[in-house]
Amino acid sequence: xxxxxxxxxxxxxxxxxxxxxxxxxxxxxxxxxxxxxxxxxxxxxxxxxxxxxxxxxxxxxxxxxxxxxxxxxxxxxxxxxxxxxxxxxxxxxxxxxxxxxxxxxxxxxxxxxxxxxxxxxxxxxxxxxxxxxxxxxxxxxxxxxxxxxxxxxxxxxxxxxxxxxxxxxxxxxxxxxxxxxxxxxxxxxxxxxxxxxxxxxxxxxxxxxxxxxxxxxxxxxxxxxxxx
Amino acid sequence: xxxxxxxxxxxxxxxxxxxxxxxxxxxxxxxxxxxxxxxxxxxxxxxxxxxxxxxxxxxxxxxxxxxxxxxxxxxxxxxxxxxxxxxxxxxxxxxxxxxxxxxxxxxxxxxxxxxxxxxxxxxxxxxxxxxxxxxxxxxxxxxxxxxxxxxxxxxxxxxxxxxxxxxxxxxxxxxxxxxxxxxxxxxxxxxxxxxxxxxxxxxxxxxxxxxxxxxxxxxxxxxxxxxxxxxxxxxxxxxxxxxxxxxxxxxxxxxxxxxxx
Ligand SMILES: Nc1ncnc2c1ncn2[C@@H]1O[C@H](COP(=O)(O)OP(=O)(O)OP(=O)(O)O)[C@@H](O)[C@H]1O
Ligand SMILES: [Mg+2]
Numbered sequence: 001x002x003x004x005x006x007x008x009x010x011x012x013x014x015x016x017x018x019x020x021x022x023x024x025x026x027x028x029x030x031x032x033x034x035x036x037x038x039x040x041x042x043x044x045x046x047x048x049x050x051x052x053x054x055x056x057x058x059x060x061x062x063x064x065x066x067x068x069x070x071x072x073x074x075x076x077x078x079x080x081x082x083x084x085x086x087x088x089x090x091x092x093x094x095x096x097x098x099x100x101x102x103x104x105x106x107x108x109x110x111x112x113x114x115x116x117x118x119x120x121x122x123x124x125x126x127x128x129x130x131x132x133x134x135x136x137x138x139x140x141x142x143x144x145x146x147x148x149x150x151x152x153x154x155x156x157x158x159x160x161x162x163x164x165x166x167x168x169x170x171x172x173x174x175x176x177x178x179x180x181x182x183x184x185x186x187x188x189x190x191x192x193x194x195x196x197x198x199x200x201x202x203x204x205x206x207x208x209x210x211x212x213x214x215x216x217x218x219x220x221x222x223x224x225x226x227x228x
Numbered sequence: 229x230x231x232x233x234x235x236x237x238x239x240x241x242x243x244x245x246x247x248x249x250x251x252x253x254x255x256x257x258x259x260x261x262x263x264x265x266x267x268x269x270x271x272x273x274x275x276x277x278x279x280x281x282x283x284x285x286x287x288x289x290x291x292x293x294x295x296x297x298x299x300x301x302x303x304x305x306x307x308x309x310x311x312x313x314x315x316x317x318x319x320x321x322x323x324x325x326x327x328x329x330x331x332x333x334x335x336x337x338x339x340x341x342x343x344x345x346x347x348x349x350x351x352x353x354x355x356x357x358x359x360x361x362x363x364x365x366x367x368x369x370x371x372x373x374x375x376x377x378x379x380x381x382x383x384x385x386x387x388x389x390x391x392x393x394x395x396x397x398x399x400x401x402x403x404x405x406x407x408x409x410x411x412x413x414x415x416x417x418x419x420x421x422x423x424x425x426x427x428x429x430x431x432x433x434x435x436x437x438x439x440x441x442x443x444x445x446x447x448x449x450x451x452x453x454x455x456x457x458x459x460x461x462x463x464x465x466x467x468x469x470x471x472x473x474x475x476x477x478x479x480x481x482x483x484x485x486x487x488x489x
Contacts (some may be wrong), residue, residue: 036401040353128324132338134315142337146328227327228382 018181031117032103037110060109117152238285257433261446264456317397325381332377335364367395387418
């Protein structure tokens with residue numbers, strides 16, 4: 001116990017640094033995957049059959065395989081083909097590769113949620129807009145979009161909470177996120193070795209952060225309660 | 229000149245022919261009621277007039293201008309359809325109000341979007357919007373909804389929602405307002421309040437096409453009744469004649485099925 005108290009400030013500092021990277025990956029993934037998911041959703045709903053079939057095939061593959069494998073493929077496969085590591089050897093390269101894998105993976109999940117949301121808006125809404133002389137774009141932005149958002153907030157919340165925890169998978173390509181930081185005290189780091197508790201302690205970070213995310217998304221859900 | 233001239237409209241879905249050479253015309257200020265059993269093609273006809281379906285044959289002219297002619301591709305350009313739709317208004321059986329907007333916003337939304345196409349929209353925005361809102365308030369007042377303007381659709385009864393939908397359609401000043409069974413989703417009491425406002429519109433010389441199962445209403449509100457069956461106009465003419473003394477066996481059978489209930 002005494003020892004843990006001595007180690008505590010050092011460990012917390014290292015975990016904070018790791019968590020910053022976790023947070024960065026989370027935010028970049030969110031910012032990239034939320035719009036990209038919409039593009040993929042439109043692709044999968046396209047009336048141009050080859051495009052919709054291709055998009056759905058890609059989504060099926062991405063959703064049907066582990067994100068961890070996707071990370072490994074994106075990070076190592078180009079190097080195997082080209083003979084050199086396109087990502088560079090540093091943390092920046094690992095972050096870039098992680099971000100691409102996460103954005104693409106999550107965009108595929110989001111696209112399915114969007115598709116469900118868009119298709120659940122009754123056609124009567126679109127027809128009412130058409131009859132009132134609105135353009136397709138106006139109907140989407142002024143009529144459909146908010147109804148879709150209202151419907152997708154609950155499933156999106158689930159995905160986003162999963163994303164917070166999934167960022168830990170980037171550990172597989174040695175991204176220096178919080179799990180990596182916690183684990184480093186096992187082998188030895190900052191003069192501490194063989195300590196398992198820092199790894200356990202990372203859970204507190206995830207828990208608190210997910211608490212904040214849950215509250216924020218809950219508020220958004222409430223704000224859309226004014227209509228049905 | 230007729231305000232609406234519909235000629236030989238044909239429409240099939242796959243192999244089923246739903247409309248077979250439907251023709252009729254309508255004078256300004258007239259009310260036409262379309263009656264007929266389920267599946268006879270009434271909704272499809274209204275959808276063709278509102279360009280929600282594209283007829284396979286025939287033509288539609290408003291005020292002498294050919295809006296659609298199946299034989300003339302120049303009348304079918306996608307880009308012009310949106311503007312052409314504005315000659316017609318459509319009130320749906322299921323209201324289809326926009327749930328995220330208040331009654332007032334439902335009525336003003338389309339007008340405000342169309343105002344953007346005004347050449348000096350930027351300079352006159354305030355004035356245009358002011359006018360659109362004033363008109364919307366007036367229309368909602370006329371529908372008996374002065375105290376409901378700021379309510380969202382889910383806070384309104386079905387009858388109130390349908391009256392908002394009528395105001396929404398009227399706000400764009402269509403030449404011809406179409407109703408597709410406007411009261412079929414309502415219970416009898418609410419039906420009456422909606423029929424009352426449609427009657428008022430008829431008195432104000434609003435040109436209307438009303439698909440309805442309310443025979444008594446059709447009989448006293450219309451200038452003209454069309455009975456459709458199997459995608460054809462079986463009988464049409466004066467309401468007293470078509471509903472009161474039909475000459476066709478099919479019309480009689482249809483009307484009898486109403487008298488039995
Ligand atoms: N989009 C469509 N695809 C295929 N068939 C259709 C479509 N829309 C309508 N139909 C068919 O066309 C026929 C006429 O339908 P319509 O809705 O116009 O009838 P209606 O007279 O309005 O009937 P109701 O009184 O039940 O509303 C029906 O047999 C219907 O099944
Ligand atoms: Mg119908």
